[in-house]
Amino acid sequence: MLLTDDLLLNFKRCERRAFLNLFGDRREKSSEKDFLMKLRKENQLHINIYLGQRPYRQPQSEDWETRAKETEELMAQGVECIYKGVLLHRFDQWEGTKIEQLTLVGKPTVLLRQAGESRWGKWHYRSVSVKLGQKPKPEYKLISMLHSFLLEHIQGRSPRLTQLILRSRRPHKVDMELWSEKLRETITDCVRVLSNPTEPEVFISRQRCHLCSWYNHCYGIAQADQHLSLVPGVTPNRYESLQEMGIHSIETLANTPPKHLGQHLGPDVAMQLQQQAKAIVYKEVVWRVNRPNKIQLMPKGDVELFFDIEAEPDRNVDYLLGVYFIDHRNQVEKFYAFVAETLEEEEKIWHEFVAFVQQFPQAPIFHFSPYERDTLNRLGKKYGTPINELQGIVGRLMDVHQWVTKYLIFPVESYSLKSLANALGYHWYEVGVSGDQTVCWYDTWLETGDRQLLDAIIRYNEDDCRATHHLKQWITEFIESKENIALLS
Structure with a gap:
């Protein structure tokens, strides 16, 4: 199995998206939104600013396997900064899975030479990932850790640190001890999901889904099934609790006694979700049960x-x-x-x-x-x-x-x-x-x-x-x- 950092990033955000990117019907996929292309363009400008006047070398091949070999050659030469390198390592097996071979591929923004012994000599490399985000998101840290993990296997030693450069241009260190274990767990989970022919269940989360090219496809399925994720307030954790209670539809949620829901979700959340489900099922606007006693009127003016x-x-x-x-x-x-x-x-x-x-x-x-x-x-x-x-x-x-x-x-x-x-x-x-x-x-x-x-x-x-x-x-x-x-x- 081939597992790239892009695929792992998508898996961390949405298991279904990673699955569809590999096995989905391309006819169901919408064209990429202009806003995504805009973000990609701005991220490249962000990278250019980071590189500044820094001299760098980069692999020339378009083929990723050849590019990985060229990257190793540049590392062996002791190049100060390698831009758009490819890190590749094959594992004969992966603990916790049944696959016979796993190929991991990473594409760090840059690799920087550092002092310290490695298979190359008295130097080694660490990775820097330049992202446009405001915060060091978990998925960013995970992919940075993947790059360090690959470097450890390629150069014979682990880097001392790995960094994220975000919109503020201030470097963020990644806790390598913490994220090393998380990386192994995520790779194992990803391999298991992508080895299973059954596609992961739909879950609509608009904040995460709205820019995805599979959104219309997934939303159509969710609507046809009247999926619980279409109910405002149903988070992934609450969805899991509802599933454990045997609640699989909006109508069932609407007709479940709040007292029963409250035992699993708490009384306030239970009342909110049941009211919301009832409003959807019966197509009516209702007052919130937990609203303030005194209603604030909308102001009026000439x-x-x-x-x-x-x-x-x-x-x-x-x-x-x-x-x-x-x-x-x-x-x-x-x-x-x-x-x-x-x-x-x-x-x-x-x-x-x-x-x-x-x-x-x-x-x-x-x-x-x-x-x-x-x-x-x-x-x-x-x-x-x-x-x-x-x-x-x-x-x-x-x-x-x-x-x-x-x-x-x-x-x-x-x-x-x-x-x-x-x-x-x-x-x-x-x-x-x-x-x-x-x-x-x-x-x-x-x-x-x-x-x-x-x-x-x-x-x-x-x-x-x-x-x-x-x-x-x-x-x-x-x-x-x-x-x-x-x-x-």
């Missing part, structure tokens, strides 16, 4: 503002501050887009936005995530907005998402704005577009000046603002309906 931000995190810029303006008294509705057409215009659009919202000092400002509040505070400090002016804006914010998750259960698979608004009949102009795509569009706009891309981003932002308004209006009508009016007294 003028109301609905606010959303588009940002490019890798360029550290908030480039679009969108406001959907509604004047109920004069029956006026209009969308205002404060757009930074260059990276340098962020300050300009900030001051324009502040001047605009200050024209309506009594107007509540509705938004749909903590990001808007955090960003207003950050931009206000960054550009010297007087504290009383900033507080006058931030104090009017109303997070609709926070309100929903405090009081209501919706028959949805996710509490994202798109999921909630779609469930209530609102649909975006650009079908199938996500916030990730708008980031790619903005990057391309900066490079090409294609006005159509900027217009598409503005339309998308306007839809977000209008969807927030649609959701807020629905909530207001729901609260004030005859069935719920008693709760307000």
Whole structure:
């Protein structure tokens, strides 16, 4: 069996993804998203910065086996820095598995020469992995450990350390003693799963799955089976507990007594999951059982503002501050887009936005995530907005998402704005577009000046603002309906 670091990384993130990458029907695989290509491009820029003026050599062959031999030749020569090397070692067997031969392949970003005896002479090599992530994730540490493990077998000694270079460019050491054991366990598990002809079960986790090319395929299976992972709040650990209780469907979860669920999950989680399952099965919106006794009403005003931000995190810029303006008294509705057409215009659009919202000092400002509040505070400090002016804006914010998750259960698979608004009949102009795509569009706009891309981003932002308004209006009508009016007294 051939096991590469890429395959092991995918296995650590999702066993099913690793299996499908080897054995799945390619016709079921979606094309790679633009955002992934953007991340790959940015990671290469990150690597280029790390390499800087450092002289390096690299293998030339396209064939990975030949490339591995060339890497060993460069190591034997004592080259200071080897870029894009390939580490390869074959094991006749692997403890805990039945396979006769296992070939492990790793592709560290660079190999750096260090003092200390090895089969090469009075030097040896350690690996450095350059990643774009903000944090030293477990899967990054695992793959760094794999590279050190391979180096130990190739050069006859273990490196003293292995490092990760992340977005901050600060090196992170990997605890080699801890991760050595974890690596062996993960390789064993991976070999067992990939040796079994049965594909691993579907589990939908949107945060991890949404960029995967197999997502549509897996989601289709989960929907057809009404898989429990489609219920918000069902984590992998909770799913395991539900399986042990004999609960395999959303309908069964909806009809299981909370007291029975509570013995395994705790009373609060049990009530939350059962309520959520019931809402999905019966297609109804219900009050959360564990909501606060006193219901906070949505603020109202003659003028109301609905606010959303588009940002490019890798360029550290908030480039679009969108406001959907509604004047109920004069029956006026209009969308205002404060757009930074260059990276340098962020300050300009900030001051324009502040001047605009200050024209309506009594107007509540509705938004749909903590990001808007955090960003207003950050931009206000960054550009010297007087504290009383900033507080006058931030104090009017109303997070609709926070309100929903405090009081209501919706028959949805996710509490994202798109999921909630779609469930209530609102649909975006650009079908199938996500916030990730708008980031790619903005990057391309900066490079090409294609006005159509900027217009598409503005339309998308306007839809977000209008969807927030649609959701807020629905909530207001729901609260004030005859069935719920008693709760307000």
